[in-house]
Amino acid sequence: MGVSALGYVALNVSQPARWVEFATGLFGVEVRRRAKGKALDLRIDERHHRFTLYPAKTDSMAALGWEVATMADLESLAEALRAEGIEVAAGSAALCEERKVRALYSFHEPHIGVSTEIFYGALVSNTPWAPSRGVSGYNTGNGLGLGHIVYWVKDMTATIAFYERVMGFRISDTIAWDDNDAIFMHCNPRHHSLALVAEAPGRPGGRLNHIMLEARTLDDVGYGFDIAKDMKIPMIFEMGKHTNDHMHSFYVVTPSGFGMEYGFGGRLISENWEIRHYDQPMLWGHRPPV
Numbered sequence: 001m002g003v004s005a006l007g008y009v010a011l012n013v014s015q016p017a018r019w020v021e022f023a024t025g026l027f028g029v030e031v032r033r034r035a036k037g038k039a040l041d042l043r044i045d046e047r048h049h050r051f052t053l054y055p056a057k058t059d060s061m062a063a064l065g066w067e068v069a070t071m072a073d074l075e076s077l078a079e080a081l082r083a084e085g086i087e088v089a090a091g092s093a094a095l096c097e098e099r100k101v102r103a104l105y106s107f108h109e110p111h112i113g114v115s116t117e118i119f120y121g122a123l124v125s126n127t128p129w130a131p132s133r134g135v136s137g138y139n140t141g142n143g144l145g146l147g148h149i150v151y152w153v154k155d156m157t158a159t160i161a162f163y164e165r166v167m168g169f170r171i172s173d174t175i176a177w178d179d180n181d182a183i184f185m186h187c188n189p190r191h192h193s194l195a196l197v198a199e200a201p202g203r204p205g206g207r208l209n210h211i212m213l214e215a216r217t218l219d220d221v222g223y224g225f226d227i228a229k230d231m232k233i234p235m236i237f238e239m240g241k242h243t244n245d246h247m248h249s250f251y252v253v254t255p256s257g258f259g260m261e262y263g264f265g266g267r268l269i270s271e272n273w274e275i276r277h278y279d280q281p282m283l284w285g286h287r288p289p290v
């Protein structure tokens with residue numbers, strides 16, 4: 001029971017053209033335009049898409065999609081959400097077609113406050129992924145999922161309890177540093193698919209901190225680092241390595257204002273995992289640009 005991976009992200013974006021430039025130029029995504037409408041699907045692996053961009057007046061999360069391994073798990077997770085008093089709506093045939101999945105339920109997640117979907121049966125395309133720049137691809141196979149997502153949250157205790165007890169996550173570790181307090185959670189061997197950071201002045205609960213994509217090679221990230229500088233994409237943290245998941249990565253600002261981490265080499269959760277507690281997020285690097 002519970003979710004098995006981070007599946008997809010649908011975004012309302014106020015600057016779709018800049019998003020396309022950003023996502024193709026830096027991450028090498030394949031843009032899939034639709035016969036009808038202005039929404040854009042972005043592809044990074046064998047799946048039909050992992051991101052959808054909806055042109056909009058303001059930037060927001062349209063839907064955060066968590067994958068569930070079986071149809072039976074999907075039904076029991078929907079039931080568990082209802083038992084929490086959460087209103088859960090079965091996805092219409094049109095919405096399933098939009099997301100390219102066999103079945104889904106949508107609900108307003110009450111702790112982070114994000115529009116959330118749980119789904120089963122993502123469509124794998126019959127054509128190979130065609131990256132828009134020379135990258136070796138993303139580490140999304142073997143059940144690891146899209147990557148990870150990090151939110152600031154208002155009530156850490158209640159949010160952690162919800163994701164553990166209802167959504168099926170387990171705690172990987174925690175990091176407390178300066179005025180930050182973060183918890184990292186896994187739902188498959190990826191070190192974390194979700195992380196929660198306690199809100200602080202100027203960083204309100206419910207705000208999206210960043211989404212991480214994991215490259216298959218360090219060179220993809222290295223070229224990406226140079227490209228980000230050449231494209232003058234605002235950088236949050238330069239290259240560094242994390243204490244907890246051992247990810248080698250850098251962080252940039254997306255055209256929507258939240259961050260994206262471009263990583264490589266994240267460690268996997270082992271069978272006899274021990275929860276650790278750190279006082280720094282980085283082993284080295286991850287410094288703000290000067």
Ligand SMILES: [Fe+2]
Nearest residue numbers: 148150212261
């Ligand atoms: Fe991250």
